[in-house]
Amino acid sequence: MRMASSNGRPDMEANARYPRRLSLRQRFYVVEVLAGLGLTARHFFGNMWRHTLRTVFRVKSARGAVTIQYPDERRPYALRLRSLHRLVRREDGSPRCVACMMCETVCPAHCIYIVATEHPNPEIEKMPERFDIDLGKCVFCGYCVEACPEDAIRMDTGILEFSSYSRGGMIYTKEMLLALEPAGKDGVPTSPVPIPPDRQPR
Amino acid sequence: MSGVVGEVLARFGPVAFVMFVVLNLGGLLTWVERKQSAIMQDRIGANRASIFGIRILGLLHPLADAIKMLTKEDFMPARADRLLFKLAPFVSVFFALAAFASIPFGDTITVGGRVIELQAVTLNVGILYVLAMLSLGVYGLMMAGWASANNYALLGGQRAAALMISAEVAIGASLMGIVMVYGSLDMQDIARGQGAPLLPGMFGAWIPAWGIFTQPLAFVLFLTAGIAATKRIPFDTPEGESEIIGYFVEYSGMKFGMFAMADFLETVVIAGMTTALFLGGWQVPYLAAAGFAFPWGATLSLPPLVVTALQVGAFLFKVVVMIWFLMLIRWTLPRFRYDQAMRLGWMGLFPLSILNIVVTGLVILAVRG
Numbered sequence: 001m002r003m004a005s006s007n008g009r010p011d012m013e014a015n016a017r018y019p020r021r022l023s024l025r026q027r028f029y030v031v032e033v034l035a036g037l038g039l040t041a042r043h044f045f046g047n048m049w050r051h052t053l054r055t056v057f058r059v060k061s062a063r064g065a066v067t068i069q070y071p072d073e074r075r076p077y078a079l080r081l082r083s084l085h086r087l088v089r090r091e092d093g094s095p096r097c098v099a100c101m102m103c104e105t106v107c108p109a110h111c112i113y114i115v116a117t118e119h120p121n122p123e124i125e126k127m128p129e130r131f132d133i134d135l136g137k138c139v140f141c142g143y144c145v146e147a148c149p150e151d152a153i154r155m156d157t158g159i160l161e162f163s164s165y166s167r168g169g170m171i172y173t174k175e176m177l178l179a180l181e182p183a184g185k186d187g188v189p190t191s192p193v194p195i196p197p198d199r200q201p202r
Numbered sequence: 203m204s205g206v207v208g209e210v211l212a213r214f215g216p217v218a219f220v221m222f223v224v225l226n227l228g229g230l231l232t233w234v235e236r237k238q239s240a241i242m243q244d245r246i247g248a249n250r251a252s253i254f255g256i257r258i259l260g261l262l263h264p265l266a267d268a269i270k271m272l273t274k275e276d277f278m279p280a281r282a283d284r285l286l287f288k289l290a291p292f293v294s295v296f297f298a299l300a301a302f303a304s305i306p307f308g309d310t311i312t313v314g315g316r317v318i319e320l321q322a323v324t325l326n327v328g329i330l331y332v333l334a335m336l337s338l339g340v341y342g343l344m345m346a347g348w349a350s351a352n353n354y355a356l357l358g359g360q361r362a363a364a365l366m367i368s369a370e371v372a373i374g375a376s377l378m379g380i381v382m383v384y385g386s387l388d389m390q391d392i393a394r395g396q397g398a399p400l401l402p403g404m405f406g407a408w409i410p411a412w413g414i415f416t417q418p419l420a421f422v423l424f425l426t427a428g429i430a431a432t433k434r435i436p437f438d439t440p441e442g443e444s445e446i447i448g449y450f451v452e453y454s455g456m457k458f459g460m461f462a463m464a465d466f467l468e469t470v471v472i473a474g475m476t477t478a479l480f481l482g483g484w485q486v487p488y489l490a491a492a493g494f495a496f497p498w499g500a501t502l503s504l505p506p507l508v509v510t511a512l513q514v515g516a517f518l519f520k521v522v523v524m525i526w527f528l529m530l531i532r533w534t535l536p537r538f539r540y541d542q543a544m545r546l547g548w549m550g551l552f553p554l555s556i557l558n559i560v561v562t563g564l565v566i567l568a569v570r571g
Binding site: 030033036037039040041043044047048051064065066067069 | 241243244422531534
């Protein structure tokens, strides 16, 4: 039978992470408690002071909390963030995509589905008749952007909020992807989030 | 104001004031808890509840909570003891509320020739009364634990009883020192006694004889045991969120809300007791019945009504500061394990409070001869 040690636990092997022997100061507890209370009280009064500066004296740089109130406030997104895809347009508004199937081939999640058709301009040869991305499958690896020889697909819209009540609602078609614009400053989306039909307000 | 009407007003005025303040403070504590913990942890805290876009710092959240709890399904386990199950939360809240009755919140006021003590009930055994009410409060938890027909609830109720006994012993024993120093069990007498200067031969009239100066060890012991009596973290073994959920595991809706409310009310009671017994009660330093008399000789006479208002204000201020401190402890310290809480109560607080009684007796003998 093992003897219980002074801190109530059964004797354990010496362990750097859980030292068996506490110092007298730690065992006395009150000093350590006061130190902890001092730390939290310091945070309390410091944050109260900054809140007061901000709300009463309108000092914009004073922040009493690290919270970003997300739907109202967005943190700046990095330029390299991979967000919702968009299809780049030519000057006449048609997709720059030539339906070469590179992205569909490289896609590890098999979420891109392209049906090619003939382009009226013989120098371009092909264009997509359908270009669907199933965002329910997409893993946002960005391989499609890397693979595209025409720079026709990009992931720079800054849109991250897409959701649907059905699997079908997660499929974004060529028309939806063509309508999107690149994100503006700090990654703020400039085009509206395409809302799938099953999320339209009734 | 005379006759029966005056008598009724004189009796019920203080009661109504105490009920108003304590119930409102108890309700407000749900907001204080959220906001203070948030500010301590660099967060914002609950602020989304709004009526027509008005949020007033999240103050509507207690209201939203109340509406939510009142409209939730009031579930009762099939094998529960129907009477005890329904009675338990009421018992819990009742005794938490009743405990505040003998805590004085001001000196006397004279209205229309009638002298009114500013405390809900004038009792010459006030301390015993508060202790009795705090102890009886645990019956609600034991009833809840037993009536739920749930092993975890039973464990919680049993833990609540064990914790309450170990805390009550320490509370009672640590308060004996205060009783010895001020020579009374009446909390109003003790509050008055704390207005006198401490050791006038040594310090002059500079330091008032507050309990925290005459009984510093008892203050720490009482505060620790008092936090245990509120059964909030760090002494939340009856609840044991991370292991057994505790005595109210089967409760839902407003019945659960009443258990939570009882915890907050007990926090107010402990803050009130600490204030009344250790922080000078309603005493403002250097303020006597006629006005301020500063130790450097200056005086400032005030009308009696202003003095009373200052005293009641001082009491409320001290209570609020104590509540803030109790919340600070609750959101700083990790919880004790059950055996640690027992060990602290029986092997730490209890012997120390006995030692405090002995030392206090010796000091009183030496000082008063």
